[in-house]
Amino acid sequence: MIDHRHIGYVSPAFTTQVERGRLKFFAKAIGETDPVYTDPGAARAAGHPDLPVPPTFFFCLEMDRPEPYGWFDDLGIELPKVLHGAQDFRYHRLAYAGDELTFDSRVTDIYDKKGGLLEFVVQDNRISNQRGELVAEFIRTLVIRHG
Amino acid sequence: MAEPSAFDYTTAAVGSAWPALSLPPVTRLTLALYCGASGDHNPLHVDQDFAREAGLGDVIAHGMLVMGYMGRTVTRFVPQTALLAFNSRFQAMTRVGDQITCTGEVIAHETDVNGRPCLRLALRATDQKGEVKTQGEALIALPG
Numbered sequence: 001m002i003d004h005r006h007i008g009y010v011s012p013a014f015t016t017q018v019e020r021g022r023l024k025f026f027a028k029a030i031g032e033t034d035p036v037y038t039d040p041g042a043a044r045a046a047g048h049p050d051l052p053v054p055p056t057f058f059f060c061l062e063m064d065r066p067e068p069y070g071w072f073d074d075l076g077i078e079l080p081k082v083l084h085g086a087q088d089f090r091y092h093r094l095a096y097a098g099d100e101l102t103f104d105s106r107v108t109d110i111y112d113k114k115g116g117l118l119e120f121v122v123q124d125n126r127i128s129n130q131r132g133e134l135v136a137e138f139i140r141t142l143v144i145r146h147g
Numbered sequence: 148m149a150e151p152s153a154f155d156y157t158t159a160a161v162g163s164a165w166p167a168l169s170l171p172p173v174t175r176l177t178l179a180l181y182c183g184a185s186g187d188h189n190p191l192h193v194d195q196d197f198a199r200e201a202g203l204g205d206v207i208a209h210g211m212l213v214m215g216y217m218g219r220t221v222t223r224f225v226p227q228t229a230l231l232a233f234n235s236r237f238q239a240m241t242r243v244g245d246q247i248t249c250t251g252e253v254i255a256h257e258t259d260v261n262g263r264p265c266l267r268l269a270l271r272a273t274d275q276k277g278e279v280k281t282q283g284e285a286l287i288a289l290p291g
Contacts, residue, residue, distance in 0.1 A: 022184070029177075029184035030215035031170060034223060046226075055218040055233050056211055060185040068186070079189065080201035084210040088234040094227060 002119055002144070004110050006075045011105040016064045020097040023051045026060065040097075050096040055089060058127055058136050062103050075107070077121065077144055085120065085143040092134045100130040108139075119144040154224045156253075156266065157289055165251030165268060168220040172246045173208050181212045208241035213281045217270045220249040221285050231259055235270075235283035246275040256289075264289040 020040065027037045035042035036052065043051050053061070062068075072079055095101055109122035121142045127135045154166050175193075182193045187209055190197035198206045214235045221230060241247065255267040265286050272281040 022186075025180075025184040026215075029180040030212065030219060032219060034219075052227055054215075055222065055227065055230055056215045057185075059211055060187065063186040063188075069189075080191065080197065082189075082191075083240075084237050086234070086236045087211065087214060088232075090232045091230055 001112070001116060002075055002077060002110050002121065006107055007110050009071065009075065009107040011065070011071050011103075013102065013104070014062070014065045015100055015102040016061055018053055018061065018095060018097050018099045018101060020051055023053065023057070023097055026054065026057055030054075048094070048096060050098055053095040053099075055091070056087075058089065058095075058101075058125075058138055059087065059140070061101060061127075062105065062125055065103075071105075071107075075121065077142070081144045081146065083143045083145060084140070086139075086141040088139040088141075090137045092136060093129075095127075095129060095135045101135065102128050104128075117146050119146070156224050156287065159253045159266065161253050161256060163253050165220065165253065165270075166224070167251075168216065168223070168249045170216055170247045170249075172244055173212075173241060175206070175243055177212070178206060178208060178243070181209055181215075185209065185211060187211065203240070205242060208245070210235070210237035210241075210281065213237070213241055213247060213272045214283070216247055217249050217272055217281065217283060220251060220270060221268065221287070225287050229288040230285060231265065231288055232286040233283065235281050237281050239278055239280045241274070241280050245280075247272050247280065254284075259286065259288070264291060
């Protein structure tokens with residue numbers, strides 16, 4: 001069982017720069033065909049300063065930490081048992097290629113169901129840009145399967 | 148699949164269907180590309196040996212790949228600046244060979260916390276057998 005004293009666990013501060021090449025690669029990976037997400041000229045024509053970060057890519061940027069699963073070790077979570085249960089984004093403003101985004105990530109809940117067969121870990125993430133503006137928030141719910 | 152020539156979400160009534168997005172079958176290449184591009188290098192999605200050891204039989208797709216498809220279902224008609232919130236519950240594993248179709252339905256007109264008029268879209272990703280993989284909602288700001 002995951003110790004509930006880890007509720008409140010804060011991951012190390014993390015800042016990363018959004019790269020055009022990664023956004024294009026991500027667009028390819030999800031089959032994106034809208035040039036706004038791959039062609040800076042099309043993005044500018046649509047009123048954006050550069051390629052926008054698509055809605056789900058904020059989750060991916062958080063995984064660019066040096067040790068993206070380091071917090072699993074700290075909490076005693078075994079990677080092979082983990083499934084992604086739910087994901088919840090709230091958006092405040094767009095982010096673009098070239099932006100520097102800072103992630104503030106903390107565990108806000110740990111609970112179990114089915115007599116402990118399933119454990120749930122909830123982590124909140126707040127993402128701000130280089131101007132200190134809140135860009136987006138997301139809540140990740142992980143499911144840890146036992147047996 | 149032919150792209151719908153136009154869909155105006157700003158006039159979509161509650162109960163109206165959102166144009167579906169049909170994806171090609173998930174291949175191991177799909178998973179490898181998503182692994183690299185997303186930065187989520189969890190071996191469960193690309194390493195068959197690891198997935199077998201974990202008791203899953205074979206690799207499974209990233210839930211976030213399916214959510215990425217659902218995001219495209221929204222943003223091909225909605226400027227991303229109008230997307231206020233987007234959530235998913237991952238209900239079944241997506242496997243190699245699964246062919247995902249994303250569908251949606253406008254379920255409410257409402258106002259957000261700032262009093263902006265919005266529409267709430269229910270989204271669903273199902274496979275070729277009709278199994279629901281992921282369900283979610285998007286909150287989309289309306290002009291005016």
